[in-house]
């Protein structure tokens with residue numbers, strides 16, 4: 001599905017073109033996950049919608065692409081930079097990214113993709129791991145716009161230390177009471193008063209009554225989001241009300 005999504009969503013815009021950006025901030029967010037902020041060398045951040053992704057290009061000394069990969073944009077369109085939340089897996093791109101220092105220059109392609117937030121007032125979000133990237137962009141946008149409605153986010157992480165954007169998720173709920181966040185940990189954790197175990201139909205049904213009436217956005221490991229899609233369909237959600245993106 002990852003490849004299919006990738007081909008489908010990159011159709012219509014060139015994946016080899018990019019603009020140059022400077023790495024302005026690196027923040028460790030979990031043992032193997034960093035948040036990177038980039039600002040354009042010239043002009044402003046391009047227009048994009050919450051949920052879009054863009055190709056990150058690592059460049060050689062001549063400014064040519066060495067390796068590129070797509071990443072969901074975690075910032076929201078009102079922010080003056082592009083933020084990505086990236087799991088460091090020691091691969092072609094992430095192995096090199098780990099060595100990039102603040103001030104380094106990269107290329108970033110034009111944002112695009114199909115899993116964009118449609119401004120619905122009743123939306124459900126489900127993510128696992130770095131699948132939170134496009135979802136946090138949507139939640140930041142919802143909070144910044146002061147949108148009223150029912151926005152519920154189910155987030156699955158391994159342990160407490162793996163919860164990405166944990167403090168910000170708390171702040172977003174305080175800022176906008178229409179946002180509810182439910183985190184479930186899949187590994188045992190002492191002193192965790194919240195949900196444990198894998199996300200399942202029972203949990204979704206309990207917290208998102210009439211799940212079929214929500215527009216759903218799913219992002220994370222491919223196996224997880226396929227399973228979540230099946231749960232939502234069993235709960236009466238039409239497949240056309242489910243948008244999803246998977247990787248890893």
Ligand SMILES: Cc1cc2nc3c(=O)[nH]c(=O)nc-3n(C[C@H](O)[C@H](O)[C@H](O)COP(=O)(O)OP(=O)(O)OC[C@H]3O[C@@H](n4cnc5c(N)ncnc54)[C@H](O)[C@@H]3O)c2cc1C
Pocket residue numbers: 002006053069070071072073084085086087088089090091092093094095130133134245246247248
């Ligand atoms: C639309 C889209 C959006 C994406 N957004 C994000 C994002 O916001 N954050 C993010 O971290 N990634 C995201 N990815 C995945 C990203 O594009 C890369 O595939 C990933 O960073 C690995 O690239 P690499 O070159 O370092 O590894 P590669 O050299 O391509 O692969 C090295 C090894 O790592 C494994 N691997 C790849 N990804 C993972 C993973 N997540 N966990 C464990 N093992 C893995 C591969 O199977 C392979 O064995 C997205 C992918 C798509 C299609």
